[in-house]
Amino acid sequence: MSEPAKPIKVALLGCGTVGTEIVRLLTEQAPDLASRIGAPVELAGIAVRRLGKARPGVPAELLTTDAAELVTRPDVDVVVEVIGGIEPTRTWLIDALRAGKSVVTANKTLLAEHAGDLFAESDTFGGDLYFEAAVAGAIPLLRPLRESLAGDRITRVMGIVNGTTNFILSAMDETGAGYAETLEEAARLGYAEADPTADVDGYDAASKAAILASLSFHTRVTAGDVYREGISAVTPADVSAARALGRTIKLLAICERVDTPDGESVAVRVHPAMIPRTHPLAGVNGAFNAVFVEAEAAGQLMFYGQGAGGAPTASAVLGDLVAVARNLVVGGRGPRESAYADLPVRPIAQASTRYHISLDVADRAGVLAAVAAVFAEHEVSISAVRQEGRATDASLVIVTHSAPDAALRSTVDKIAGLPFVHEVVSVMRVEGEES
Amino acid sequence: MSEPAKPIKVALLGCGTVGTEIVRLLTEQAPDLASRIGAPVELAGIAVRRLGKARPGVPAELLTTDAAELVTRPDVDVVVEVIGGIEPTRTWLIDALRAGKSVVTANKTLLAEHAGDLFAESDTFGGDLYFEAAVAGAIPLLRPLRESLAGDRITRVMGIVNGTTNFILSAMDETGAGYAETLEEAARLGYAEADPTADVDGYDAASKAAILASLSFHTRVTAGDVYREGISAVTPADVSAARALGRTIKLLAICERVDTPDGESVAVRVHPAMIPRTHPLAGVNGAFNAVFVEAEAAGQLMFYGQGAGGAPTASAVLGDLVAVARNLVVGGRGPRESAYADLPVRPIAQASTRYHISLDVADRAGVLAAVAAVFAEHEVSISAVRQEGRATDASLVIVTHSAPDAALRSTVDKIAGLPFVHEVVSVMRVEGEES
Known part of the structure; x- marks a missing residue:
């Protein structure tokens, strides 16, 4: 690995909080990354919406507003996407894969809707598709599910996968205050967006649940398959009722394998639920995420860490980038879509x-x-x-x-x-x- | 992946508790494994010390006492080792790698002493080397460290990695009883071996600490580099002193990256320590394991699960086997040794x-x-x-x-x-x- 190798060229789509962190880490850790990959990693270009914005530490000469051109540029090996949303992101990533690029994305919404399309292009054109950052931020979760537990049979996944709602529910539990005022407080502190719908109504958690269920059960599950209830109807009465029984309320994403006389199926749902205060998930407070996994041979596993934020998400993206780059250097392939089981999804x-x-x-x-x-x-x-x-x-x-x-x-x-x-x-x- | 593919042939070394579970899972989950790998997995042979022993569910015709012959047999693709110990296991695995086989092993003692030798053969002859089961049983931990966090800078790893000592310390904390009688009780319940030295004196944890430190800091650390104190000197007075301060005692494996004016170094140690009862590791009781990882960008992560036992260990081994088999099918390579940083190890x-x-x-x-x-x-x-x-x-x-x-x-x-x-x-x- 010591002879000089051809650099791996990366196109970055998006340069907000996460993108800026990626640029910083790529620069600061360049020698380490090169040693781990066997080749240096270089930024080929950064697609942004507006060129003028101040982006400290980001080389201005790499900026472009033409994402469509960047993703198929011949010198680009890997496209890293941290923009989010469905279109035009989906088109750019499909084009990148069709041009043989590998793709690393943090885009849960896109994955929860169109994983099948993306995997199909990855399969046809040979580029890798990695998306660890799409669920539970920095927590290494998808790789364990896709790879470490590939020899086991996962029966259940239950987790706290949305930091905003967990912050609000933790605060309601602590103060006894109502939902509306706690949401306001969360927004003031920067834990909730100006439009919090995606978080508080459970859409974000439902996307993540779809991704987790797909990987766990080798079945294509989309966000629309997920039963979804948000936290806006949780009242102080619920909170105190839970407290009186030694329980606390969490917004849970639950993916289950169900064995019935007609055969196997999967059930995927997001809703608030009371859990005992002694349960390991009960101690997961504020913006942290944690996911319980039950597998037949492995038993109970738990993964815990920061579910969002620039640096944690960038860590997950860079882990994927190293994997993709190593595959390019040594000639390997990441895991493809595994949807062979094709189990029916049960309604709630x-x-x-x-x-x-x-x-x-x-x-x-x-x-x-x-x-x-x-x-x-x-x-x-x-x-x-x-x-x-x-x-x-x-x-x-x-x-x-x-x-x-x-x-x-x-x-x-x-x-x-x-x-x-x-x-x-x-x-x-x-x-x-x-x- | 649907056209009939050449089966991946596996030689299994050892058929005790873990080996029997591997055989069971390989049989029961054969269709799933084939779908995930893209080719069926078949047992080519099982090396055991004595042929006569009753092994329910294990095909007798596959048994052999000639491990040396089995590991280099031309039809074998992958050697899975669950015997343990240094010799003759080391020689068999070196021979297997030299014959171009991939190796999956659960052998912490061997890895903590001779990882360098094994990786060298893997590198020269092209076979993969995976060892998830060597540390913290079923918990997907090494793959996250080696791969998911490959784009980050790990600063600290602290964990409970030995179930026997954790069982004893949990029981001492609960009952206030002394070390000797609690060890006896643990042995009676099957949580401690007849000769508990490797566990209670911290050798097992030190081997695991060496493996964790090597992967985390890209530096070759062997068991001999690890400062080691066991739990036999922990007294009821220690336990009650801890309790009086809202703390509890755990045997911890700690791997640290240390920045000093002379440059970076690593410190690796295993010893009992008081931790606050509010710390997530304090709630890890009985035979469970848990490992905290701190990385610069990812922040704090925790991994929790069963650290030992037949089925959990088999789960980790099979996860590795799927990875190795997929690499053979699609033509990839697992991670090689990453020891480029070569940091000095500081004495305690x-x-x-x-x-x-x-x-x-x-x-x-x-x-x-x-x-x-x-x-x-x-x-x-x-x-x-x-x-x-x-x-x-x-x-x-x-x-x-x-x-x-x-x-x-x-x-x-x-x-x-x-x-x-x-x-x-x-x-x-x-x-x-x-x-």
Whole structure:
């Protein structure tokens, strides 16, 4: 590896927070990277929207506004994309792959929609496709799923994959404040975007869940296949109900392999859920991410780290870049799409979940019996009940065993309509404990 | 990948707990593995010491006692080694690599001593060398270090990498019992071997630390370079001293990159240490392993899972086997040895650590001043002091700031000899908090 080798030329698409960090690391760590790859890495060009902006440390002569030209330039070996969004990014990456370039991308939205298209071009034209930074930032997660666990059978992935919502839920848990004011505070501190929809409504987490499920179950899962509930409906009542039971609320991305008499399927969903405070995910606070993976032989694994930010994301991108560059130097290939299993995706109604239901009911005889009868009628088994009389009414908390989500919803709907139920205080799914 | 491909033939060395699991998984998951690799995987032979032993599920016709012949057999593509130990295993693997075979091994002892030799043969003859299972069992850790973080600069690795000692320390913390009786209990429950030396004296952890340091710092570190203290000297007094300060004791493997005016070096050590009960590693109990990694851009990462056992280890081995087999099918190469940085390894005396010191002293004026003077004389700065008078004597607890280990030791030695110090109750390093 010591003889002088032809440099690997990189086109960078995007030069915001992450892109600037990539340029910095590529420059500062150039000798190390060259030693690890067996050839130097050089920037061939950087595509940006506006040339004039101040970008300290970024060589101005490399900037261009013509991304379409840059991605197919003959001297470019690898295209690194940190712009995001679907179009025109998708077209640029497809063009790059068709020109035989390898692609490293951090673009979860694109991967969650069009991974199949990108992999097809990668397969036909021979360029690699890596995207570690698309899920859980700096945490090495996709490579373990795609490669380390390739000899195992992954049964479940459950994680906190969105920092903004985790920051908000952690803060609500700490202060008891409401959702709206906590979101405002998060925006003020820079933890939420001006338009927080993608985060708080769970779109970001759903994209990541789709990517995780695809890799874990060797099945093509897109964002549209993912059941999605955000955190905007989480109330202080939910938070205190969770607290009263030694639980805390997290927005979870859950990917499950389901064995049924008709064969295997997968269920993928994003929603807030109560987890026990003793669960390792309960201690993941603020902007951190963590993902639990269960595999048949490996058992339980957890991966923890920073899920976003310029430097962490740049770390993941550069790890991929080293892999892609090494493949070019030694003549290898990264993993291709593995979608051979092609399992059906089950709708949420058929997914098996558990509910926590907190009710404000009239404090009189027969109430518990009537409520219990509704559960029985829907074949939902009750795991725990707590009733506490107050001055004029009573608090009734019920935690169910696992049941089809549809049955749980119907149960809640029917209970909400009972005459002696004054208020449905909190309804939330429960995860992270034996059902 | 759908046209029929030439099978990848595997020679398995060793058929104990891990080997049997590998055979089981190779059989049960054959269709999945073939889809992921692009070719079927077949066992060519299994080398064992004794043919007669009952091995349910293992095809008897594949057994041989002639490992030396098996590893160079022309039909063998990959040699998977789960025997352990240095010789004759080393010779067999060297012979296999010289015959152009790829090697997957779980052998930490061998890797920690002879990684350089094995990598040299891999480099010369073109076979891959993978060893994920050698450290932290099923936890995907080496691949993230070698590949995912290849674009980053790892500064520190700190982990619990030995299940036996973690089980014993967790139990001592829980019950307050002494080391000897807890070790007996661990042996009775199957968590400690009949001869527990390799575990309790830290040899196993030191081998793993050497492997982790080599990969993290691109420097050849062998087990002999690792400072090593086991857990046999940990007393109930240490445990309760830790508890009194909101800490718990863990056997830690610590690999650090040290920047000094003379340049960079690395420090690698294994010893028991007090960590705060709020530290994520504090919650890692029983036979589980967890490793913290700090990198310049990625920040803090944690990897958690089962560190040993047949199925978890087999999962890691099979992940490597899929990688090696894919490289054979698509014509790639795994990562080679990366030791270009070749940093010097610092002795423990120069490593920077913190001490917790608990003393039983005479309860009279001037004692604290005299003790503090000894610290000052050795240029060791004190972080916290707690003195409590008792009937006839006093308890004096001191936690230092970071200082060279040699200075800390000299301080303790001198204090132990002071006339009013009745007993040095507990001396232990402190990790996992800002110094």
